[in-house]
Amino acid sequence: xxxxxxxxxxxxxxxxxxxxxxxxxxxxxxxxxxxxxxxxxxxxxxxxxxxxxxxxxxxxxxxxxxxxxxxxxxxxxxxxxxxxxxxxxxxxxxxxxxxxxxxxxxxxxxxxxxxxxxxxxxxxxxxxxxxxxxxxxxxxxxxxxxxxxxxxxxxxxxxxxxxxxxxxxxxxxxxxxxxxxxxxxxxxxxxxxxxxxxxxxxxxxxxxxxxxxxxxxxxxxxxxxxxxxx
Amino acid sequence: xxxxxxxxxxxxxxxxxxxxxxxxxxxxxxxxxxxxxxxxxxxxxxxxxxxxxxxxxxxxxxxxxxxxxxxxxxxxxxxxxxxxxxxxxxxxxxxxxxxxxxxxxxxxxxxxxxxxxxxxxxxxxxxxxxxxxxxxxxxxxxxxxxxxxxxxxxxxxxxxxxxxxxxxxxxxxxxxxxxxxxxxxxxxxxxxxxxxxxxxxxxxxxxxxxxxxxxxxxxxxxxxxxxxxxxxxxxxxxxxxxxxxxxxxxxxxxxxxxxxxxxxxxxxxxxxxxxxxxxxxxxxxxxxxxxxxxxxxxxxxxxxxxxxxxxxxxxxxxxxxxxxxxxxxxxxxxxxxxxxxxxxxxxxxxxxxxxxxxxxxxxxxxxxxxxxxxxxxxxxxxxxxxxxxxxxxxxxxxxxxxxxxxxxxxxxx
Numbered sequence: 001x002x003x004x005x006x007x008x009x010x011x012x013x014x015x016x017x018x019x020x021x022x023x024x025x026x027x028x029x030x031x032x033x034x035x036x037x038x039x040x041x042x043x044x045x046x047x048x049x050x051x052x053x054x055x056x057x058x059x060x061x062x063x064x065x066x067x068x069x070x071x072x073x074x075x076x077x078x079x080x081x082x083x084x085x086x087x088x089x090x091x092x093x094x095x096x097x098x099x100x101x102x103x104x105x106x107x108x109x110x111x112x113x114x115x116x117x118x119x120x121x122x123x124x125x126x127x128x129x130x131x132x133x134x135x136x137x138x139x140x141x142x143x144x145x146x147x148x149x150x151x152x153x154x155x156x157x158x159x160x161x162x163x164x165x166x167x168x169x170x171x172x173x174x175x176x177x178x179x180x181x182x183x184x185x186x187x188x189x190x191x192x193x194x195x196x197x198x199x200x201x202x203x204x205x206x207x208x209x210x211x212x213x214x215x216x217x218x219x220x221x222x223x224x225x226x227x228x229x230x
Numbered sequence: 231x232x233x234x235x236x237x238x239x240x241x242x243x244x245x246x247x248x249x250x251x252x253x254x255x256x257x258x259x260x261x262x263x264x265x266x267x268x269x270x271x272x273x274x275x276x277x278x279x280x281x282x283x284x285x286x287x288x289x290x291x292x293x294x295x296x297x298x299x300x301x302x303x304x305x306x307x308x309x310x311x312x313x314x315x316x317x318x319x320x321x322x323x324x325x326x327x328x329x330x331x332x333x334x335x336x337x338x339x340x341x342x343x344x345x346x347x348x349x350x351x352x353x354x355x356x357x358x359x360x361x362x363x364x365x366x367x368x369x370x371x372x373x374x375x376x377x378x379x380x381x382x383x384x385x386x387x388x389x390x391x392x393x394x395x396x397x398x399x400x401x402x403x404x405x406x407x408x409x410x411x412x413x414x415x416x417x418x419x420x421x422x423x424x425x426x427x428x429x430x431x432x433x434x435x436x437x438x439x440x441x442x443x444x445x446x447x448x449x450x451x452x453x454x455x456x457x458x459x460x461x462x463x464x465x466x467x468x469x470x471x472x473x474x475x476x477x478x479x480x481x482x483x484x485x486x487x488x489x490x491x492x493x494x495x496x497x498x499x500x501x502x503x504x505x506x507x508x509x510x511x512x513x514x515x516x517x518x519x520x521x522x523x524x525x526x527x528x529x530x531x532x533x534x535x536x537x538x539x540x541x542x543x544x545x546x547x548x549x550x551x552x553x554x555x556x557x558x559x560x561x562x563x564x565x566x567x568x569x570x571x572x573x574x575x576x577x578x579x580x581x582x583x584x585x586x587x588x589x590x591x592x593x594x595x596x597x598x599x600x601x602x603x604x605x606x607x608x609x610x611x612x613x614x615x616x617x618x619x620x621x622x623x624x625x626x627x628x629x630x631x632x633x634x635x636x637x638x639x640x641x642x643x
Contacts, residue, residue, distance in 0.1 A: 052637050055550070057550060057636045057637045057640070058635075058636075058637050077554075077555055078554045078555055078556070081549065081552050081553060081554045081555075082552065082554070084549075084550060084551070084552050085551065085552020086552070090550050090551070092640070096543070096546075096547045096550075096640065097547075098544050098547060098548075100243055100244070100247050101243070109547075109548065109551050110551040110552050112233060112236045113233075113548075113551060113552040113553050113554070113557060114552065115233060157551070
């Protein structure tokens with residue numbers, strides 16, 4: 001399996017000098033194409049920092065991040081924006097939809113920043129919303145939808161531009177168990193379509209849904225386990 | 231380009247979602263722009279109607295004057311021969327005449343009336359825009375013969391006789407030491423020029439008579455020797471050329487070439503003065519308005535900073551989804567520019583509306599036709615200028631938004 005993501009000796013230090021916090025302490029990690037990985041850890045374990053690194057939202061203090069074999073740890077803000085736009089679909093715990101835009105307009109956002117034309121943008125966004133079962137909610141605003149529906153809009157937004165990586169940060173953290181199941185079903189189907197799904201969570205039950213579990217503790221990888229049966 | 235439209239749409243949504251706040255933010259801009267537009271529109275209206283009025287009264291008229299001593303220490307006097315020389319030699323001259331004005335007294339069975347007497351030649355018919363309502367103007371023959379005839383103003387006729395059609399009547403006029411019965415041959419109509427009605431003081435009785443008749447009666451010789459005479463050009467456009475030619479001709483005839491003792495007073499210069507007064511007022515108001523625009527601009531900056539803080543998480547989401555620094559920057563600049571542009575447009579509407587009301591009231595009060603207007607260049611200029619204010623004062627907040635780190639912004643709830 002070719003390596004989609006390769007992290008070598010990555011460190012992230014907050015407050016360098018006094019009161020140093022090593023959020024990531026010499027982490028080595030590689031994730032291949034079409035993997036379904038759960039990154040699990042307690043709060044303060046460094047998993048959020050790792051997720052920021054994987055999502056190109058932040059740059060490491062030291063170490064190398066190779067995405068498709070290309071180093072992205074030294075890129076400018078705008079170059080990182082472009083990579084996030086093309087390579088990564090984000091799903092957040094708080095859904096992070098823009099309140100005054102409709103479901104359709106929210107899903108169109110990454111396509112706007114990619115420069116996709118109006119007509120094609122609409123088609124792609126509609127297809128993505130249909131895929132998460134919200135074809136009849138396109139003109140609704142986030143406040144008019146349930147939490148599960150909002151998260152499905154967020155998923156549609158993440159997959160609209162067909163990125164190879166889906167990065168889901170506690171996607172079920174704000175949802176009831178029924179909605180959680182729905183969301184996990186969708187994530188699994190995204191994986192079965194060939195995408196790499198990275199799930200960040202503190203909930204081991206949710207993590208069990210993944211094929212590979214990486215446990216983070218004190219900024220280091222505690223264990224990295226590939227499940228045989230799942 | 232399609233992306234730019236998207237940013238404009240986003241900015242518009244944000245303004246629409248904060249209608250009240252956006253409007254309050256605009257007020258400074260609205261006040262600034264509307265005050266400039268108000269003054270400009272009123273100024274345009276007044277300028278146009280006053281200039282029309284003045285042109286109606288004095289179009290193409292100019293005086294040739296010799297009020298200075300020549301180098302030989304003598305004063306220059308014009309004669310009827312000089313007047314004829316202008317008529318013969320200068321092109322585009324419609325009329326040329328000496329004009330002498332004197333106060334006299336007209337008496338009827340009731341009382342005495344103060345009388346303003348203009349003594350000239352039959353060419354004076356053209357010096358007033360008002361037509362002859364009844365009868366005719368006095369003729370060249372009557373002028374040559376120094377006949378006791380006159381033309382009377384319509385108002386004066388009504389003052390004296392109670393009616394306007396008084397052709398054939400006589401009035402007893404005292405001019406200097408002489409008392410004469412003048413036969414009325416014509417009645418000049420009342421002026422319908424509002425500017426003239428406003429600026430001109432009418433005497434109880436006003437008549438026009440041959441200067442020869444006046445000289446005959448009084449021995450003053452005002453039509454024999456005079457220090458100025460009136461020339462009327464064929465059209466207002468000809469007046470400068472006619473003035474130059476008249477001065478040259480007179481300098482040659484009086485042998486005072488290059489001494490600048492023969493001068494002209496074109497009525498065109500009055501219009502220049504009015505123009506420059508209105509321009510000064512406009513500049514002054516613009517300076518005052520500029521202050522209010524700066525204050526308004528700072529208000530916009532302030533609100534944009536609030537907006538950036540409020541929408542920190544939105545900015546984080548956008549950045550996470552791939553918005554570049556420039557995209558965020560343009561979004562907020564577009565929002566600021568749109569607020570000020572809207573303010574500018576509203577300001578223009580308010581300013582123009584206010585000017586229209588003021589001009590309407592002034593028109594009714596002064597019995598004139600003043601129409602407030604602004605031209606297309608002003609409209610586009612104001613639109614461009616108010617957008618620029620928004621962009622200028624939006625730069626700092628937009629930079630602040632664009633430089634937010636996506637993780638910091640996402641963490642902000």
